[in-house]
Amino acid sequence: MVNKKNIKVLTKKVSVFYGDKQAIKDVNLEIFENQVTSLIGPSGCGKSTFLRCINRMNDTIDICRITGKVLIDNDDIYKATLDPVLLRARVGMVFQKPNPFPKSIFDNVAYGPQIHGLTNSKEELEDLVVRSLQKAGLFNEVKDRMNEPGTSLSGGQQQRLCIARAIAVSPEIILMDEPCSALDPIATAVIEELIDELMQNYTIVIVTHSMQQAARVSQQTAYFHMGNLIEFGETSKIFQNPKNKQTQDYITGRIG
Amino acid sequence: MNKNTRIIAKSLKKRNRSESTFRLMGLLGIISAISFLVIILFSIINEGKKAFVSTQIKLDIFFDSKILDPGNSGKITEIENANYQTLIKASLLNFFPDVKTRNDQRDLLSMISSSEQENLMRTLTNDISLMNTKKEFWLKSSSKYDVINKNPEMIDFAEEDRLISNQQLFWFNELKKDNRVKFGFNKIFFTAADSTEPEQAGIWGSVMGSFFTLFVTLLLSFPIAVAAGVFLEELAPKNRFTHFIEVNINNLAAVPSIIFGLLGLAIFLNVMHLPRSAPLVGGMVLALMTLPTIIIATRASLKAVPPSIREAAIGMGATKMQTVTHHVLPLSMPGISTGTIIGMSQALGESAPLLMIGMVAFIVDVPESFLDSSTVLPVQIYLWKSTAARGFVELTAAGVLVLLTFLILMNSFAVIIRKKFEKKW
Numbered sequence: 001m002v003n004k005k006n007i008k009v010l011t012k013k014v015s016v017f018y019g020d021k022q023a024i025k026d027v028n029l030e031i032f033e034n035q036v037t038s039l040i041g042p043s044g045c046g047k048s049t050f051l052r053c054i055n056r057m058n059d060t061i062d063i064c065r066i067t068g069k070v071l072i073d074n075d076d077i078y079k080a081t082l083d084p085v086l087l088r089a090r091v092g093m094v095f096q097k098p099n100p101f102p103k104s105i106f107d108n109v110a111y112g113p114q115i116h117g118l119t120n121s122k123e124e125l126e127d128l129v130v131r132s133l134q135k136a137g138l139f140n141e142v143k144d145r146m147n148e149p150g151t152s153l154s155g156g157q158q159q160r161l162c163i164a165r166a167i168a169v170s171p172e173i174i175l176m177d178e179p180c181s182a183l184d185p186i187a188t189a190v191i192e193e194l195i196d197e198l199m200q201n202y203t204i205v206i207v208t209h210s211m212q213q214a215a216r217v218s219q220q221t222a223y224f225h226m227g228n229l230i231e232f233g234e235t236s237k238i239f240q241n242p243k244n245k246q247t248q249d250y251i252t253g254r255i256g
Numbered sequence: 257m258n259k260n261t262r263i264i265a266k267s268l269k270k271r272n273r274s275e276s277t278f279r280l281m282g283l284l285g286i287i288s289a290i291s292f293l294v295i296i297l298f299s300i301i302n303e304g305k306k307a308f309v310s311t312q313i314k315l316d317i318f319f320d321s322k323i324l325d326p327g328n329s330g331k332i333t334e335i336e337n338a339n340y341q342t343l344i345k346a347s348l349l350n351f352f353p354d355v356k357t358r359n360d361q362r363d364l365l366s367m368i369s370s371s372e373q374e375n376l377m378r379t380l381t382n383d384i385s386l387m388n389t390k391k392e393f394w395l396k397s398s399s400k401y402d403v404i405n406k407n408p409e410m411i412d413f414a415e416e417d418r419l420i421s422n423q424q425l426f427w428f429n430e431l432k433k434d435n436r437v438k439f440g441f442n443k444i445f446f447t448a449a450d451s452t453e454p455e456q457a458g459i460w461g462s463v464m465g466s467f468f469t470l471f472v473t474l475l476l477s478f479p480i481a482v483a484a485g486v487f488l489e490e491l492a493p494k495n496r497f498t499h500f501i502e503v504n505i506n507n508l509a510a511v512p513s514i515i516f517g518l519l520g521l522a523i524f525l526n527v528m529h530l531p532r533s534a535p536l537v538g539g540m541v542l543a544l545m546t547l548p549t550i551i552i553a554t555r556a557s558l559k560a561v562p563p564s565i566r567e568a569a570i571g572m573g574a575t576k577m578q579t580v581t582h583h584v585l586p587l588s589m590p591g592i593s594t595g596t597i598i599g600m601s602q603a604l605g606e607s608a609p610l611l612m613i614g615m616v617a618f619i620v621d622v623p624e625s626f627l628d629s630s631t632v633l634p635v636q637i638y639l640w641k642s643t644a645a646r647g648f649v650e651l652t653a654a655g656v657l658v659l660l661t662f663l664i665l666m667n668s669f670a671v672i673i674r675k676k677f678e679k680k681w
């Protein structure tokens with residue numbers, strides 16, 4: 001475990017507006033390299049919105065406007081010279097509902113490397129696909145059915161396929177928006193284990209509704225309420241001894 | 257039973273009654289719709305099938321060199337321009353030696369379609385060794401005899417109401433008694449274009465006209481409409497301007513087709529000076545008409561692609577264009593193609609706008625290019641329907657059958673595509 005914590009993502013007074021409605025209010029947050037940061041809070045508090053600022057996914061929503069600064073490695077990702085396409089290759093995303101492309105398992109994982117031209121030969125690509133599936137812990141289950149559609153897998157397998165797809169382009173950061181909410185407890189446990197492993201190489205930000213999950217997988221936790229960042233700190237401290245009354249109410253189940 | 261239960265039970269009777277009334281009405285509606293359809297189809301098929309055969313008369317033709325090549329030159333041009341009518345006449349007179357007056361002979365000769373003279377000429381020039389030999393031919397009768405032969409009830413009509421005189425009927429019956437009359441496959445109908453003589457008119461000219469026209473329509477409307485649909489649905493910002501365009505595209509789909517014809521007349525013919533009656537212009541006009549249909553279908557099928565697919569692609573770092581071309585468009589292709597085929601079959605059945613740009617002309621040659629004057633199937637049907645000669649009645653019905661066949665084929669193709677590529681998320 002790294003002792004000295006490197007700040008990977010830094011947000012400075014980030015506010016997000018949907019039309020006139022403010023969904024995120026002046027959030028300052030540090031996300032550390034090779035750690036798992038979980039975002040928790042009641043439904044509608046802006047966790048997904050905040051997460052989507054980090055890979056500029058909000059750009060695709062016409063009415064969405066963002067102010068403040070988001071820095072990755074001290075570099076403003078909203079500056080005009082930065083192409084969001086490049087950013088999204090560096091910041092991968094896994095969505096709440098598994099969304100594999102309706103293509104073969106192989107093509108799903110190969111898609112990122114292909115569009116970005118990351119490999120030079122077919123063998124190299126095949127190799128990369130296999131390694132990504134291995135890292136996502138899915139390879140043994142699908143090695144005989146690489147040409148079957150990704151949608152034919154079970155929900156948990158689909159979600160791991162999406163993770164494999166995301167890590168195939170070797171991102172630095174992986175954003176996960178409630179990746180286990182559509183999965184049963186066993187599939188969830190598999191993904192949580194996977195997150196633990198991925199942490200070695202990636203910086204992970206995860207939105208979750210499950211306190212236990214946040215406690216299990218993350219080192220840092222941020223508690224959001226109505227668009228405000230209420231409390232942020234080491235997971236163990238937040239859960240054992242929250243400074244803020246609202247945070248305490250939430251984790252003990254009184255709000256949410 | 258408590259009070260509420262009693263109230264409900266009371267109203268239930270009434271509610272059930274209204275349901276069964278509604279059912280009955282619906283059933284009646286469907287039954288009447290189906291019976292109308294059956295009646296229409298039955299009468300069209302009944303009438304139309306007659307045009308697929310034609311009356312043929314067996315004659316022994318003697319290729320007399322004294323008639324065909326009196327100078328004995330042996331030159332093919334001489335033989336090509338000879339009078340083959342005389343051969344037919346000679347053969348008929350051989351069978352009816354009593355016919356003496358000029359008028360009677362002319363009446364007798366009118367039994368055989370004038371198109372057969374050219375056929376005899378071709379047979380002979382292809383095989384010149386037939387000269388001075390006798391050969392048996394099944395020659396096409398002229399339309400009047402064909403009509404009588406197909407509609408035997410007309411034999412009992414008074415002479416002036418019948419298409420042929422008593423004398424002609426007598427001759428025809430004599431030939432029949434000698435087993436010299438039969439129905440043969442009417443090949444002309446499937447190979448020729450329009451003609452003033454019903455027995456020489458065919459549907460092929462207008463089939464080709466429709467083909468060239470629809471080809472232009474497809475070539476123009478499909479790419480433009482898909483591009484427009486993709487732009488509006490995937491790329492354009494949702495603002496007042498794009499909303500305005502959307503509303504107007506939907507309105508365009510409801511514009512009477514003849515308006516597009518007028519537009520075509522004003523712009524394609526009067527301003528751009530493109531040729532009249534040409535499939536190129538017809539196709540352009542129909543493309544205008546088909547555009548909104550395909551745009552609407554495109555947008556509907558793009559909308560049906562779940563946003564999660566777009567998010568997945570964008571999240572992987574695909575550009576908007578890559579997202580569309582790699583994922584969204586392929587997934588919506590079945591829907592787009594079905595919409596396109598339906599738009600095409602609408603265009604195939606359209607006649608009004610084409611009348612405006614002169615595709616209503618009488619065309620005797622099968623069109624061979626996009627610039628040849630031509631007509632299209634529905635217009636051909638219209639033309640035949642409005643021709644007085646009795647022989648066109650069956651042709652009209654047969655034309656409708658051909659058109660219906662194409663429409664049914666296209667629509668079943670659309671259904672097959674939809675069934676085959678239907679995606680479940």
Ligand SMILES: Nc1ncnc2c1ncn2[C@@H]1O[C@H](COP(=O)(O)OP(=O)(O)OP(=O)(O)O)[C@@H](O)[C@H]1O
Binds near residue numbers: 023048
């Ligand atoms: N596309 C959008 N357009 C308009 N408003 C939006 C949009 N997406 C989110 N919002 C609003 O922004 C606020 C925050 O939404 P967000 O999805 O970030 O919440 P969340 O914390 O992820 O909730 P949940 O836990 O239910 O997923 C909500 O009030 C929501 O209504």
Ligand SMILES: [Mg+2]
Binds near residue numbers: 047048049177
């Ligand atoms: Mg959310």
